Amino acid sequence: MQPLLTASQIHEADTYTISHEPISSIDLMERAAKAFEQVFTARYGDIEKSIAIYCGTGNNGGDGLAIARLLTDYGFEKVDVKIARFSEKTSVDFNTNLERLQQTGVIIKEFKSTAELIIEPADIIIDALLGNGLNKPLTGEYAQLGQQINSWGKTVVAVDVPTGFYGEGEIEEVAVVIKADLAITFQQPKINFLLPESKYAVKNWVAVGIGINKTYTQQLNSPYQYLEEADIKQILEPRERFSNKGTYGHALIVAGHAETMGAALLCSSACAQAGAGLTTACIPQSGLVALNSYMPEIMAIVREGETIPEIDWAKFSTMGIGPGLGKDDNALALLTEIFTNYTRPVVIDADALNLLATYKQLWACLPKGSILTPHMKEFDRLFGEHKTWWQRLQTAQQKAKELEIYIVLKNDYTIVASPDEKLYFNATSNAAMASGGMGDVLTGVITALLAQQYSALEACLAGVYLHGKAGDDLALPNKLTVVLPGRVAAQVAASMAGLMA
């Protein structure tokens, strides 16, 4: 698990590393510049290309000067450095790197006003103007320079963060940011890189380690955490000898309606394929033939008309409720019946979330420790409209604590909010998975993990990771642009095996 720090915590962690590794700050800067250079040359290794490095006069600018020297050593012959002298202030390491660069043949120009600039002829611009020392939105000369660079439409690679971009907090639509094709960022992705609004400022990012002290960053106890494969490997348990279907739980999937049986099929088949010992689907009568032919391994409890079927609630280890269920009175009566009779944590998705949003009385009997899996619109229906994703993060954190639930807020980087106020970001999954039914599969996978006695947090984290990994394993090696949910469900077991190998 990688803690995601705020700008001021990153500054603290840098300072701690400098005094405790120990390493001089100029050497840490050199390490950062080297790490940048390695990623940069792997992507843009054509030394015939011309590069302009725009530097500020703080440490981000210092990185830029060191990068200019390293790229020249690498073999780039057309490297120009342009220093924006908008302020008298300079950092010590900026000064040292300027002296070092002056001893090479690299052309260094300085400008005090954007009016002095001509249209940049270089192929690639490296943005080393301001980094995480940003303390106010860009104004004056910085804002003008930002607008100019954006207007040139060049390939821009940002050092650490795009100039003008805040690593955390609300992203203002109107703020000037130097738009980066790639941000090569130090040590960790910045929290805002993981929120959708950042796509206008950062097309792509790569985080490179620079040896910041890990014990110190862990101990800062950041609420924001980035999931890594090692975390999931640690969660997943191999199956035991002499185990049987009873060992891995009995999941009930309450889903489907006459026209939306597909959701029930996807959810219950994903549940079975993610390892629930037994899976029963509670479905409408009209879907029985479809269920039996889609997957004979799944048992059925049939719902007929308005009657709620007699269910022996105690025999189920957990439930996944909602995909394609509908929002009519029958669905409401069924959900009420479940909440009245069942007290173990359940997974709530889709129409069950919409019922919760409409009938507030349901909240009182929602089993504690349950998992809600909304996408953005369902999240807003549950908890009110949000203007920004940063606000959504704060609400997820508060509501998970207040209601003692887990919230899986689905997105490119799905966020799991836990009652102890932590927010976990998951990086698996890809755009080929953006299709209807994918969420039903996720609900099935999480339900299966709960049935297998993983804790609710483990089920959320391993569930979102595995679901995305299955999609990645299918799409990425073959460069597929579409991977349908049924295939993802069928891939989960193989992807799980890959993680446990």
Ligand SMILES: NC(=O)C1=CN([C@@H]2O[C@H](COP(=O)(O)OP(=O)(O)OC[C@H]3O[C@@H](n4cnc5c(N)ncnc54)[C@H](O)[C@@H]3O)[C@@H](O)[C@H]2O)[C@@H](O)CC1
């Ligand atoms: N030792 C360290 O702390 C390391 C820092 N590194 C680099 O240093 C960067 C941070 O450096 P700094 O803290 O010097 O800060 P920056 O270089 O980001 O900014 C320099 C100064 O600009 C001023 N400023 C902030 N916002 C402004 C605005 N909107 N308009 C005008 N001026 C503004 C502030 O006084 C700030 O200190 C990181 O992003 C990274 O690139 C790396 O070299 C790794 C090690």
Ligand SMILES: [K+]
């Ligand atoms: K920058």
